[in-house]
Amino acid sequence: MDGIIVVNKPTGMTSHDVVNKLRRKLNTKKIGHTGTLDPDASGVLVVLVGKACKALQFLQDTDKVYRSSIQLGYTTSTDDVFGEIKEQKQINLDFDFDSVLQSFEGKQRQKVPMTSSKKVNGKKLLEYQRQGIENIDVFNNVEIYSIHSINKDELSFEVHCSSGCYVRSICRDFGLKTNNLSCMKSLQRTQVGRFTIDMAQDLETINSENVIVYPLSMILSHIPRIDYQPIQDVYNGKHIRIDTKYDRVCIYDSNPVAIYDRDHNNVFKCVRGLF
Missing domain, CATH: 2.30.130 (Archaeosine Trna-guanine Transglycosylase; Chain: A, domain 4)
Structure with missing residues (x-):
């Protein structure tokens, strides 16, 4: 089996968990994903199988589309609602949601959350965090191509961004722009390059007989x-x-x-x- 499998990753599993499960389901050793999706997030995970694993370094389709929502009122150790609350503050609703979102568009240097696998001096930021070191400022050069609201009452939005962009950083920085404290409430990845959520198969239903494998030529067409x-x-x-x-x-x-x-x-x- 050689090619690309698009999986709709459920929440509560790491990307590595998904790959391990597919390895057993499809009885194959050569398998790996093209980009990690947080355990508490759901959505598109692109998996390479067989000969396709050799093409990972040539993958160009790395821009992504996410749907997320913002929690106001506090910050956490992980910049999402699943972390330990660090600071709380009364909520300020005196802002225009769409206008603030649009202020994120364009090229920028985005501060990487401490809960990330970004490495500094050979060690992941999350490893420093586990040691109680929180004051390491690391920035990625990213671009937000578009961002717009989905539901203003729920502070939910959709963002199309470059590789290396952290949606939890957008949710955290939203608070800074609106005189609030904030973090990410939910996250779903709906697209990676040309691979969309409509192309994805639910992990639990995939087996060797019904799995949809897209050809390697799809990620090498550039x-x-x-x-x-x-x-x-x-x-x-x-x-x-x-x-x-x-x-x-x-x-x-x-x-x-x-x-x-x-x-x-x-x-x-x-x-x-x-x-």
Whole structure:
């Protein structure tokens, strides 16, 4: 089995838990996800199986769409309602929800929550937090392409953002912009790149007979396709000559076989076999 499986991850499970369960269900060892989704969050988890695992480094579809909601009145150790309450404050409702949300749009440096796997000096931020160290400021360069309200009464919204963006940071910073304390109340990921929640299968219903496996070519379509002959040279990892303007190409033999980069002139070298 080779390709991409889109899973609708339930709450209460880690991404690693999902992969382990699929490994048993599908009786396969070569399997892994393309990006962690928090245990308390639900939604799209993209899983690579078999030969597709070799293509992870070339994955370009990393922007994401989330649905979330904000809790006002307090902050927590994890910037969501599941953490320990750190500080409380009377709620201020004197703000326009849509206007505040729109102020988040664009490129920015976003402060990474301490409850994250972002590494500093080889150690995850959450490991520092467990040691009682809370004053490490780390920032990601992110972009929020669009953000809008879903339900103003529930302070729920949808956001389309780049890889590395933390929705819990948006919920936390919402409080800073409105003279409030706040954190994230709920989170659902509805899209990762071209893979949407409508394409996702519920984890509990997936088995080896009904699983939907999308082809590897779906995540490599941004790399120009070359149908090369003699194809055996590619399987042997040889340098090949290609007349193309592109510096990176994907060699096909009906299906993707290898990724090649320009070495010099029109000579290309193999950077990753996919077979």
